[in-house]
Amino acid sequence: MINTVVEVENLVKIYPGGVRAVDNISFKVRKGEIYSLLGPNGAGKTTTMKIITTLLKPTSGRVNVGGYSVIEEPQKVRKIIGYVPQDLSADDELTGLENMMLQARLYGYSKSEARRRSIELLEMVGLKEAADKLVKTYSGGMRRRLELAMGLVNEPEVLILDEPTLGLDVQSRIHIWDYIRRIIRENSITVIMTTHYMEEADSLSDRVAIIDRGKIVVEGTPEELKSRISGEIILIYTENEADKQVMDKISTLKDVIDVDKIDKVIRIKVNSIASTINKILNLIEREKVGVKSISIEKPTLEQVFIEYTGRMFRDEEPVDSRRMIAIWRRRR
Amino acid sequence: MIGSATLAIYEREMRKWLRQWWQIVFIIITPLMWMGLFGKSFNFSRFFNIPQDFPLRDIVNQAIEELIIKRFFGGYDYFSFFVVGMMSVFILFTNMWSGMSLVFDRRLGYLTRFLVAPISRTSILVAKILASITRSLLQVTALFIIALALGLKVKPNISIADIALFYITLTILAFSLGALFTGVAVKITSHDLVISIANLVNLPLMFASNAIFPIEQMPDYIQAIARVNPLTYANIITRYAILGIGTPEDLVVSFLYLLAFMAVSISVGIVIASKKFEE
Ligand SMILES: Nc1ncnc2c1ncn2[C@@H]1O[C@H](COP(=O)(O)OP(=O)(O)OP(=O)(O)O)[C@@H](O)[C@H]1O
Ligand SMILES: [Mg+2]
Numbered sequence: 348m349i350n351t352v353v354e355v356e357n358l359v360k361i362y363p364g365g366v367r368a369v370d371n372i373s374f375k376v377r378k379g380e381i382y383s384l385l386g387p388n389g390a391g392k393t394t395t396m397k398i399i400t401t402l403l404k405p406t407s408g409r410v411n412v413g414g415y416s417v418i419e420e421p422q423k424v425r426k427i428i429g430y431v432p433q434d435l436s437a438d439d440e441l442t443g444l445e446n447m448m449l450q451a452r453l454y455g456y457s458k459s460e461a462r463r464r465s466i467e468l469l470e471m472v473g474l475k476e477a478a479d480k481l482v483k484t485y486s487g488g489m490r491r492r493l494e495l496a497m498g499l500v501n502e503p504e505v506l507i508l509d510e511p512t513l514g515l516d517v518q519s520r521i522h523i524w525d526y527i528r529r530i531i532r533e534n535s536i537t538v539i540m541t542t543h544y545m546e547e548a549d550s551l552s553d554r555v556a557i558i559d560r561g562k563i564v565v566e567g568t569p570e571e572l573k574s575r576i577s578g579e580i581i582l583i584y585t586e587n588e589a590d591k592q593v594m595d596k597i598s599t600l601k602d603v604i605d606v607d608k609i610d611k612v613i614r615i616k617v618n619s620i621a622s623t624i625n626k627i628l629n630l631i632e633r634e635k636v637g638v639k640s641i642s643i644e645k646p647t648l649e650q651v652f653i654e655y656t657g658r659m660f661r662d663e664e665p666v667d668s669r670r671m672i673a674i675w676r677r678r679r
Numbered sequence: 680m681i682g683s684a685t686l687a688i689y690e691r692e693m694r695k696w697l698r699q700w701w702q703i704v705f706i707i708i709t710p711l712m713w714m715g716l717f718g719k720s721f722n723f724s725r726f727f728n729i730p731q732d733f734p735l736r737d738i739v740n741q742a743i744e745e746l747i748i749k750r751f752f753g754g755y756d757y758f759s760f761f762v763v764g765m766m767s768v769f770i771l772f773t774n775m776w777s778g779m780s781l782v783f784d785r786r787l788g789y790l791t792r793f794l795v796a797p798i799s800r801t802s803i804l805v806a807k808i809l810a811s812i813t814r815s816l817l818q819v820t821a822l823f824i825i826a827l828a829l830g831l832k833v834k835p836n837i838s839i840a841d842i843a844l845f846y847i848t849l850t851i852l853a854f855s856l857g858a859l860f861t862g863v864a865v866k867i868t869s870h871d872l873v874i875s876i877a878n879l880v881n882l883p884l885m886f887a888s889n890a891i892f893p894i895e896q897m898p899d900y901i902q903a904i905a906r907v908n909p910l911t912y913a914n915i916i917t918r919y920a921i922l923g924i925g926t927p928e929d930l931v932v933s934f935l936y937l938l939a940f941m942a943v944s945i946s947v948g949i950v951i952a953s954k955k956f957e958e
Contacts, residue, residue, distance in 0.1 A: 400795050425797040436788040440695050452687035453796035497792070 350378040352505055352537045353399065358408035360394050368394040370561030371408070376505075381531065381538040385548040385648065386558035392541035393433050395558075396509045399539065400430045413504055426454075429503030431494045433510045433541075439483040443474055443493050446482060447500060454501040468496040472526055488519035495526060506530070508540035512547060520544070524551055545648045557652055564655045573646040576654055578604050579620045580644035581627065583613040586637030593634045600626050611639075684798040685806045692780065692810035706818050707825075710769050714826060717891065718761040759833075762826045763921050764890035767913040769822060770815050770849050771884060774856040775877045777811035778864025782873055804865070804952060808857035815853050816846065834923035841920040848916045851937050852909060855944040862948025889914050912936045 353376040360369040369391045376382040384392045397403035398410055401421040409416070415423040437446045447465035448458075456464060469478050472492040477485065482493065491511060498506060511527065512520040524547065531538060542548050548555050549569045556566040565572060588611055597615060598606045602623045605616040617623040620643060631638060696702065733739070781804075784790040793803050827833075834841075860877075867873055885891070887904035894905040905911050912933035919925040 402791065402794055422797045425795060428795070430791075430795045432788065432791050434788040434791075436791050438691070438695075438789050439787070440698060441691065445691075445694070449687050449691050450792065450796075453684050453793070453798055455683065455797075457683075 351375045352378045352413060353382075353539060354409070354411040355395070355399070356409040358395065358398065358410060359406045360391070360398060360403065361406045362394075368561055369398070369405075372556075372558070372561070372563045374556055374563060374566060376537060376539055378537055379531075379535050380553040381527075381540065381551055383548040383552035383555045384539070384541040384558050385543065385545070385555050385652075386541075387543055389560075390543075390558045391561040392543075392558060393509055396430075396433075396507055396539070396541060400428060400507055401425055426501070427504040429498035429501060429506045429536075431498040431506070431508045431511055433513060435490055435494060437482045437490060437493050437497060440481065442479050442481055443469060443485070444478040446493065447497060450497045450500045456500075464500060465496075468499055469493075471529075472496045473522075488515055488522065491515060491519070491523060492526065495523065495530075499530060502534070504537060506536050506538045508538060510541055510543070512542070512544065520547065527551060545652075549648050555648065557648070557655060559652075559656050565651065569648060572648060572651045576646040576650050578616040578618055579646060581615045581617060581620060581624065582642045582644060583615070583627075583631065583636075584639040584641070585611050585613060586639055587611065589613055589636055593631070593636060596630055596634070597627060600630065603627075682798070682802050684796070685802040685809070688793070688803060688806035689809050692807060693813065696810070696814060706773065706814070707821055710765070710772075710818070710822050711825060713768075714762055714765060714822070714829070718758045718765070718829075756830075756832065758829070759831050759922060760918070760924075761891060762829075762831050763918050764888075764914045766819050766823065766845075766849060766917060767852055767910045768885045768888075768890050769819055770853050770913075771856055771910060772881060773815035773818055774811050774853050775860055775881060776873075777808060777857040778860045778862075778867070779870065779873055780810075781807055781861060781864040782867065782870045785868055786870070800952070804858075804861050804948075808854065808861050811857045811861075812850060812853040816849065819849060833921050836923075837921065844920040845917050848913050848920070848934075848937065851941050852913045855909065855937075855941040858941075858948035859944040862951040865952040884908060884910060909937060909940045912940075 355375070356373050358369055358372050359367070361367050372391075372395065374382070384390075384395060386392055394403065398405050399412060399417065401417045401424050404418065411417070412424045413427045415427075417424050437443075438449075441449070444462075444465055447469060448461045451461035451464050452458070466475070466478065469475050472495055474489060474492055474496065477489060482490065485493065491513075495508075495511060498508070508527070512523045515523065527538070528551070530536060540551070552569060554566065554568050555572060556563045557572070558564070565575075567575075589608060594606055594608060594613070597603060597613070600623060602618040603615060604618060607614050615623075615627060617627075781790070784793070794800075823831075863876065864873060867876075883904070887897075887901050888894070888908045888910040889905060890910055894902050894911065897905060915925055915929050915933040916937070919927075919930050
């Protein structure tokens with residue numbers, strides 16, 4: 348039996364003024380998994396999170412968290428969720444420890460329990476030394492870690508992370524991912540997070556829903572999604588330009604979708620690298636093509652997004668320039 | 680009953696306030712200037728400047744003192760009359776801003792932390808109101824002590840009960856104003872608007888009351904405002920308690936009025952606030 352912890356059904360949110368921020372989305376999150384909503388700016392991720400956390404009332408649809416309806420029993424939902432909002436929410440004028448303790452006491456911990464729990468969590472996110480410093484003296488990465496700790500103070504069943512690494516450099520991002528992984532391992536928490544970093548969704552999530560303009564366009568494990576992109580790409584850097592005969596032979600191999608050549612690089616699109624790589628290498632050796640190096644281009648969630656929406660991810664680029672970028676990629 | 684969440688939020692408010700020492704300096708210095716400038720310069724007996732060589736100078740001076748000053752200001756020098764009246768004004772000035780921290784919490788994202796926690800919305804408001812009351816009572820206490828040093832003359836037979844009455848009255852007033860302005864701040868998300876509203880009501884409420892001058896001498900329309908102005912009734916009680924001006928009947932009527940005002944403002948505050956905390 349799969350245990351559903353969060354259930355979103357036909358959720359619609361229309362803001363006053365008529366913006367249809369969430370347009371009939373449905374998904375289920377199972378116990379203990381990390382579920383990501385991946386989408387560009389304005390896709391409706393934060394709006395969805397705010398409804399799940401009872402901060403916002405849906406226009407229509409049903410949202411249950413831990414079996415409680417966010418509309419009918421918001422207090423029960425609040426007890427079992429931890430929330431790390433997209434906008435920083437710690438109080439600048441208080442220290443990290445004071446922020447944590449206040450947070451703990453809002454959930455009914457006694458003063459001494461609150462202190463114990465706060466120190467424990469601050470230690471976990473590597474802020475023990477900074478615990479008594481005012482939050483306004485924290486760096487961006489420290490603030491994000493504090494937010495994460497604040498979201499965990501009530502030992503939530505469901506942790507809701509809205510862009511937990513927004514604005515951080517790669518280093519700090521990887522740090523935060525490590526913390527998130529550890530938390531989940533140690534506490535068997537269910538996590539729903541949003542992000543617009545592809546790598547983040549890919550490396551952290553069990554399942555991803557790609558959301559665009561208020562709609563879920565596709566959902567699945569990162570591997571599933573990427574495998575829906577037809578083919579993987581093998582690049583072979585040769586010493587001399589390969590001749591037409593070799594190219595033709597490669598193209599007749601089983602599971603090869605397409606071959607082309609840019610100067611001294613052969614670009615082979617295949618259904619599966621595992622089933623073709625040996626055959627290709629054997630063929631190249633037989634044909635005495637000098638190989639300098641080989642690289643493999645794995646499909647990314649970015650390609651999945653492009654495939655399903657017909658648009659580039661970060662900037663709202665139309666389909667035409669997508670082709671331009673594809674060409675530029677090949678020339679690289 | 681005050682829940683632990685309320686207490687925790689209250690502690691946060693007070694901690695933040697105490698950490699900003701310059702704010703505390705200002706809430707003393709600004710009222711002090713009011714008391715010094717107004718209270719001392721309006722010392723009305725000096726308005727009647729009788730020439731030194733006027734033959735009946737002493738008699739005239741005494742007559743003015745008896746007939747005008749004592750009758751108007753209940754037997755006290757103007758400074759004492761004014762300073763006690765101003766205490767309710769300071770309560771107004773301070774509690775008027777009680778909603779401001781709510782507006783800023785919303786702005787800075789901190790309110791999210793409260794709203795997503797399993798606590799009642801009321802506990803957030805109550806904590807903010809209580810913090811605001813505490814701040815204003817501390818302020819009034821400090822100013823009262825300073826005023827004593829500057830020449831405030833309390834009634835000779837003043838008792839602990841009188842002091843208690845003084846504080847109870849100001850607490851009721853502070854609570855009413857806090858509830859009203861905090862309730863309004865739930866709805867208002869722009870701090871500019873809060874500032875505008877505060878500036879709109881502060882001086883009119885001060886002048887259209889008996890804080891600076893007895894209302895009997897005011898034009899009718901100002902009197903009309905003064906007669907519904909809660910500051911007027913608070914001042915009747917505090918002046919009775921501290922200076923011994925007024926009658927016990929006035930006292931009872933004023934106290935009932937303040938209680939009614941408190942009931943109304945809390946209801947209004949709740950009605951406005953309950954019009955959605957959430958978006
Ligand atoms: N309070 C609001 N009132 C009106 N429209 C809003 C409000 N909040 C968000 N929107 C609109 O709803 C849409 C979705 O916004 P939302 O914040 O959910 O997007 P998002 O996916 O979280 O984007 P981002 O990656 O930038 O955080 C946007 O078009 C936004 O302009
Ligand atoms: Mg967002």
